[in-house]
Amino acid sequence: MSKPTPLSGYPEFLPAERAVEREVIARLARTFELHGYANIETRAVEPLERLSKGGEIDKELYVLRRLHADDQGGDAGLGLHFDLTVPFARYVLEHAGQLEFPFRRYQVQPAWRGERPQEGRYRQFTQMDIDVVGKDELPFHFDVEVVRVMVEALGTLSLPPLSFQLNNRKLIQGFYRGLGVPDVTAAIRAIDKLDKQSPESVAELLVSNAGATPEQAQTCLTLAEIRVSDTSFVERVRSLGVQDDLLETGLAELAAVVEGCATAVSGNQGQVTVEANLRIARGLDYYTGTVVEIFMAGYERLKSVGAGGRYDALASDGRTTYPGVGVSFGVSRTLVPLIAEGVLRGSRPVPSAxxxxxxxxxxxxxxxxxxxxxxxxxxxxxxxxxxxxxxxxxxxxxxxxxxxxxxxxxxxxxxxxxxxxxxxxxxxxxxxxxxxxxxxxxxxxxxxxxx
Amino acid sequence: MSKPTPLSGYPEFLPAERAVEREVIARLARTFELHGYANIETRAVEPLERLSKGGEIDKELYVLRRLHADDQGGDAGLGLHFDLTVPFARYVLEHAGQLEFPFRRYQVQPAWRGERPQEGRYRQFTQMDIDVVGKDELPFHFDVEVVRVMVEALGTLSLPPLSFQLNNRKLIQGFYRGLGVPDVTAAIRAIDKLDKQSPESVAELLVSNAGATPEQAQTCLTLAEIRVSDTSFVERVRSLGVQDDLLETGLAELAAVVEGCATAVSGNQGQVTVEANLRIARGLDYYTGTVVEIFMAGYERLKSVGAGGRYDALASDGRTTYPGVGVSFGVSRTLVPLIAEGVLRGSRPVPSAxxxxxxxxxxxxxxxxxxxxxxxxxxxxxxxxxxxxxxxxxxxxxxxxxxxxxxxxxxxxxxxxxxxxxxxxxxxxxxxxxxxxxxxxxxxxxxxxxx
Structure with a gap:
C-alpha cells in the first residue's frame, strides 16, 4: 500500500504534540474535579432527530451507514454528534432517574462536522465542556460558578492571554423591550452582526427588520459599545434611561458573574481576563441569560475559542424540564494553530526520562x-x-x-x-x-x- | 422531545461507573508510560481502502456520508475504524519521517463495528493497545517486552484473574512442516477450530483439508494439548520427535516470552498468570511469531478480553516495511459486564470529597x-x-x-x-x-x- 496522504480537516498530533494536548486536558480536568465536576463519556452517535436543530437537520452532519447493510434495523438514522451539548442533553434525559441534580459534569471528546476545513475549523475536533444541569430549576449562582471555574481552569494553561466576553440575554432583551423596539428578536439578530458589518448598516437593519426608530437604533448601538472589565456597566446602562424589570434582572446577573470571577482573575496574573461586553449576543441559540465567548489574544482570526451560557431548557422530556448552564472550550481549535506555530510544544516525544x-x-x-x-x-x-x-x-x-x-x-x-x-x-x-x-x-x- | 431509549450495542456508563473506567485506563497508562510508551490519538475515520482486509471490505464497517452532500469530494469513501491497529499502521506510514524507531506507543480510543450486539460485543467499544514498531527490523526482545508490560499493567487492576495464553506461529508452522503435513495453512485453520469442535472432527479436518495422515493428525492434536505455565513445553514438544529449524526458533522464542514474564507474574500475586498453550493460533491473521490471547476467569463466555502478537509487516509503503508487535486490551468488553454485575463499582459518582x-x-x-x-x-x-x-x-x-x-x-x-x-x-x-x-x-x- 502506498504512503498515505493527510486527510484535510482531520488534524493529528505527533507524539510530542499529543503530550501537549494531554497535559492541557489533564490540567483542565484537575480544576473541574476540584470543583466537583464528574467526567462522563457519551457514545459518538445520536439518532438523527436528536441532532436536528429546531426540526431542521444540518447538512454538515455525518450520517452512518453499515456497508452492505442487509437490514435497515438498528443502524438506520444515526449520525455523529456535532457538539457535546446534544449528547449530554440526551444522556440527562435517558439516565435522569439515576443522576443526582444539580448534576455537574465535564466531558472531553471529539465531535464531527462536515465543514469546509480551515484554520481552527476541522471535520473532527476535540471539545472540553463543563455544564451544571438542574431538574425543574437551577439557581442562578451556578451561572457564576461555571464561568468562574472555566476562568480558573484556563488560567492554569500557558496559552496566549484569554479574554472572557460576558453578556446576559435578559439584559439586552429587557433593554430593547423597555426602549420600545417592536421586534426584540430581530434586534438581537441585527446586533449580532456587529462583528461583520458597520454600525451604520446594523442601524439600518434595526430600523428595517426590528421596526426601531433611528433614535432607538442609535441607543441600541450605544448599548452595544459598552465594554468594561468591572461592574461600571450597570451605571452606564442606567444612564441611557431605559426602564424594564427584565433589564434590571439582567444587569444584576451580569454584575454578579463579573464580580464572581474577580478572585479567579486576580489569581492568574493576566492569563485570563473577564469583561462585560454588551454586544455579545450568541446568535439566536437557546440561551436565556448569561452568555459568554472566549477570545485569545493574537488569534482573533479563530473567532471564539470557547463559548457558553445559560439555557432554561437544556433538555425536556415533555414532563420535566432540565435547565442548564455551561461553557465549552475548543481544544483542537486552540491547540492545533498554537502547536503548528510553535507557541506550544512538548518537551519530548517519549515519556522516558x-x-x-x-x-x-x-x-x-x-x-x-x-x-x-x-x-x-x-x-x-x-x-x-x-x-x-x-x-x-x-x-x-x-x-x-x-x-x-x-x-x-x-x-x-x-x-x-x-x-x-x-x-x-x-x-x-x-x-x-x-x-x-x-x-x-x-x-x-x-x-x-x-x- | 420524548424520553430517549437506550441504543443497543452502545453502552454508556453512569458517572460512578465511568470513574471505574477512567481509573482502569489511568492505571494502564501509568504502567505503559513507565516503560516509555508514548500516547497518540488517531482520527476516527480512514479511507475505505485502508479498512479493507486482504482487498475485501468487511460488511460490518460503518461508512460516513455527509447529509445533503452537494459534492462527493473529501467526504466520499471514509469509514469509522474497527480497531486501533489499522489507523496506527496508517499513522506510522504517514508520519514515518517524523517518528523515531523503534517507536513505542499506546492508544486508547473507541472503535466501531456493525456487529449484532451481545454481551462483550458492542457497536462502539473502547480498546487500549500497546505496540512497538520498527523500521525494516524489530529485534525479537520487543516480543518479550510487550507481553511483559501488558502483564504488569493488567496486574495493577482489581479484575478477576487473567490468564495470558501464549503460542508462536513459527512453532506450529515449523512443527506441521517438519511433521510432513502437506498444507500447513489449512492445518492451522483446522486447529484453530478446537475451541468450537471436538478433537475427532478437527482430526477429520486435518486429514480432509490439510492432507494429513491420521497419524499426523493425531500428533497435531497432541501438540495442541500441551499447556504449561513454564518452559517445560520445550521438552514435551521435542519428545514428539519432529525436527524443523522454524520449530526450533519458535520454541526458543516462546520460551523467552514465558520466562521474560516470570518476574512480572510473580509480582502480582496471581492476578495475572502466563501459560504456553500450543492450541492458540489466532486464526489466519497477519501474525508471524508470538501470539497471545487473554482470558478472564469466570468470564470465558466473553472469549478473549485481549489479544495480540508479532506481525512482520504491520505496515509497508512499498519501499519500507515496518514490523511490529503489540497487545490489545478490550476495555469495554471487560468492564461493561464486570460493572453490570457489580464486580467493580465506583466509590462515588462525584469527585467531591x-x-x-x-x-x-x-x-x-x-x-x-x-x-x-x-x-x-x-x-x-x-x-x-x-x-x-x-x-x-x-x-x-x-x-x-x-x-x-x-x-x-x-x-x-x-x-x-x-x-x-x-x-x-x-x-x-x-x-x-x-x-x-x-x-x-x-x-x-x-x-x-x-x-
Missing amino acids: VLVALADEDSRASAQEVADRLRRRGIPTEVAASPQKFGKQIRYAERRGIPYVWFEQPDGGHEVKDIRSGDQGAADPDAWTPPAEDLHQTIVSNTRENQ | VLVALADEDSRASAQEVADRLRRRGIPTEVAASPQKFGKQIRYAERRGIPYVWFEQPDGGHEVKDIRSGDQGAADPDAWTPPAEDLHQTIVSNTRENQ
Missing part, C-alpha cells in the same frame, strides 16, 4: 532489572534497543529528548549521565531521582517571551 | 472561600446548592457519596463531619486533609471476596 544503555546483548536482563528499580519509584525508563557503541546510544536518547542515560559499570557500580550538560556521576538505582521538571513530558511555552 | 454546608444564602461567599482553601490543597470540594436544613444538606452529600460535610460556625470556627461515622470535630481549612482513600473516586472491587 532515562535510557539504560547496553554494553552487550547479554546484559539486557540486568539492564532491565535496573530499569525496573527506577520504574518502581515512578521514573519512566526504557532500555536501549540494541547494544550499539555508547555514543550511538546517547544519540538515540538525544533524538528522543530523553535527558538521562544510565550506565552499568563493569565493576557492578552505576553511573548516570545528563546528556544535555554532559555531567556524569555515580548513582544508586534505588535512590537516584531526576529533578521534577525532567520526570515527565511537559509543555514548553513561548507565549510569555513573545509578548 | 467535601461538601461545604450553607447556613443561609448570604454565607455562600464565605463558604466558597472555605472551598477554595481546601481546593488549593488538592481536596475536591463543592458548596451546597441551597441553604436547606443541615439534615437535608447531609442527605444531599450522602446521595452523592461525599464523605465529609463542612460547617462554618457562627463564631467563625470550622467543624467537619464524617457522615459515615457521624464523627464531627474542629478543623482548619488550611490544614485539614481527609485520609488518602477518601480523597478521590476509587474502584471498589468485589472480586477478591468472591473467590
Whole structure:
C-alpha cells in the first residue's frame, strides 16, 4: 500500500504534540474535579432527530451507514454528534432517574462536522465542556460558578492571554423591550452582526427588520459599545434611561458573574481576563441569560475559542424540564494553530526520562532489572534497543529528548549521565531521582517571551 | 422531545461507573508510560481502502456520508475504524519521517463495528493497545517486552484473574512442516477450530483439508494439548520427535516470552498468570511469531478480553516495511459486564470529597472561600446548592457519596463531619486533609471476596 496522504480537516498530533494536548486536558480536568465536576463519556452517535436543530437537520452532519447493510434495523438514522451539548442533553434525559441534580459534569471528546476545513475549523475536533444541569430549576449562582471555574481552569494553561466576553440575554432583551423596539428578536439578530458589518448598516437593519426608530437604533448601538472589565456597566446602562424589570434582572446577573470571577482573575496574573461586553449576543441559540465567548489574544482570526451560557431548557422530556448552564472550550481549535506555530510544544516525544544503555546483548536482563528499580519509584525508563557503541546510544536518547542515560559499570557500580550538560556521576538505582521538571513530558511555552 | 431509549450495542456508563473506567485506563497508562510508551490519538475515520482486509471490505464497517452532500469530494469513501491497529499502521506510514524507531506507543480510543450486539460485543467499544514498531527490523526482545508490560499493567487492576495464553506461529508452522503435513495453512485453520469442535472432527479436518495422515493428525492434536505455565513445553514438544529449524526458533522464542514474564507474574500475586498453550493460533491473521490471547476467569463466555502478537509487516509503503508487535486490551468488553454485575463499582459518582454546608444564602461567599482553601490543597470540594436544613444538606452529600460535610460556625470556627461515622470535630481549612482513600473516586472491587 502506498504512503498515505493527510486527510484535510482531520488534524493529528505527533507524539510530542499529543503530550501537549494531554497535559492541557489533564490540567483542565484537575480544576473541574476540584470543583466537583464528574467526567462522563457519551457514545459518538445520536439518532438523527436528536441532532436536528429546531426540526431542521444540518447538512454538515455525518450520517452512518453499515456497508452492505442487509437490514435497515438498528443502524438506520444515526449520525455523529456535532457538539457535546446534544449528547449530554440526551444522556440527562435517558439516565435522569439515576443522576443526582444539580448534576455537574465535564466531558472531553471529539465531535464531527462536515465543514469546509480551515484554520481552527476541522471535520473532527476535540471539545472540553463543563455544564451544571438542574431538574425543574437551577439557581442562578451556578451561572457564576461555571464561568468562574472555566476562568480558573484556563488560567492554569500557558496559552496566549484569554479574554472572557460576558453578556446576559435578559439584559439586552429587557433593554430593547423597555426602549420600545417592536421586534426584540430581530434586534438581537441585527446586533449580532456587529462583528461583520458597520454600525451604520446594523442601524439600518434595526430600523428595517426590528421596526426601531433611528433614535432607538442609535441607543441600541450605544448599548452595544459598552465594554468594561468591572461592574461600571450597570451605571452606564442606567444612564441611557431605559426602564424594564427584565433589564434590571439582567444587569444584576451580569454584575454578579463579573464580580464572581474577580478572585479567579486576580489569581492568574493576566492569563485570563473577564469583561462585560454588551454586544455579545450568541446568535439566536437557546440561551436565556448569561452568555459568554472566549477570545485569545493574537488569534482573533479563530473567532471564539470557547463559548457558553445559560439555557432554561437544556433538555425536556415533555414532563420535566432540565435547565442548564455551561461553557465549552475548543481544544483542537486552540491547540492545533498554537502547536503548528510553535507557541506550544512538548518537551519530548517519549515519556522516558532515562535510557539504560547496553554494553552487550547479554546484559539486557540486568539492564532491565535496573530499569525496573527506577520504574518502581515512578521514573519512566526504557532500555536501549540494541547494544550499539555508547555514543550511538546517547544519540538515540538525544533524538528522543530523553535527558538521562544510565550506565552499568563493569565493576557492578552505576553511573548516570545528563546528556544535555554532559555531567556524569555515580548513582544508586534505588535512590537516584531526576529533578521534577525532567520526570515527565511537559509543555514548553513561548507565549510569555513573545509578548 | 420524548424520553430517549437506550441504543443497543452502545453502552454508556453512569458517572460512578465511568470513574471505574477512567481509573482502569489511568492505571494502564501509568504502567505503559513507565516503560516509555508514548500516547497518540488517531482520527476516527480512514479511507475505505485502508479498512479493507486482504482487498475485501468487511460488511460490518460503518461508512460516513455527509447529509445533503452537494459534492462527493473529501467526504466520499471514509469509514469509522474497527480497531486501533489499522489507523496506527496508517499513522506510522504517514508520519514515518517524523517518528523515531523503534517507536513505542499506546492508544486508547473507541472503535466501531456493525456487529449484532451481545454481551462483550458492542457497536462502539473502547480498546487500549500497546505496540512497538520498527523500521525494516524489530529485534525479537520487543516480543518479550510487550507481553511483559501488558502483564504488569493488567496486574495493577482489581479484575478477576487473567490468564495470558501464549503460542508462536513459527512453532506450529515449523512443527506441521517438519511433521510432513502437506498444507500447513489449512492445518492451522483446522486447529484453530478446537475451541468450537471436538478433537475427532478437527482430526477429520486435518486429514480432509490439510492432507494429513491420521497419524499426523493425531500428533497435531497432541501438540495442541500441551499447556504449561513454564518452559517445560520445550521438552514435551521435542519428545514428539519432529525436527524443523522454524520449530526450533519458535520454541526458543516462546520460551523467552514465558520466562521474560516470570518476574512480572510473580509480582502480582496471581492476578495475572502466563501459560504456553500450543492450541492458540489466532486464526489466519497477519501474525508471524508470538501470539497471545487473554482470558478472564469466570468470564470465558466473553472469549478473549485481549489479544495480540508479532506481525512482520504491520505496515509497508512499498519501499519500507515496518514490523511490529503489540497487545490489545478490550476495555469495554471487560468492564461493561464486570460493572453490570457489580464486580467493580465506583466509590462515588462525584469527585467531591467535601461538601461545604450553607447556613443561609448570604454565607455562600464565605463558604466558597472555605472551598477554595481546601481546593488549593488538592481536596475536591463543592458548596451546597441551597441553604436547606443541615439534615437535608447531609442527605444531599450522602446521595452523592461525599464523605465529609463542612460547617462554618457562627463564631467563625470550622467543624467537619464524617457522615459515615457521624464523627464531627474542629478543623482548619488550611490544614485539614481527609485520609488518602477518601480523597478521590476509587474502584471498589468485589472480586477478591468472591473467590
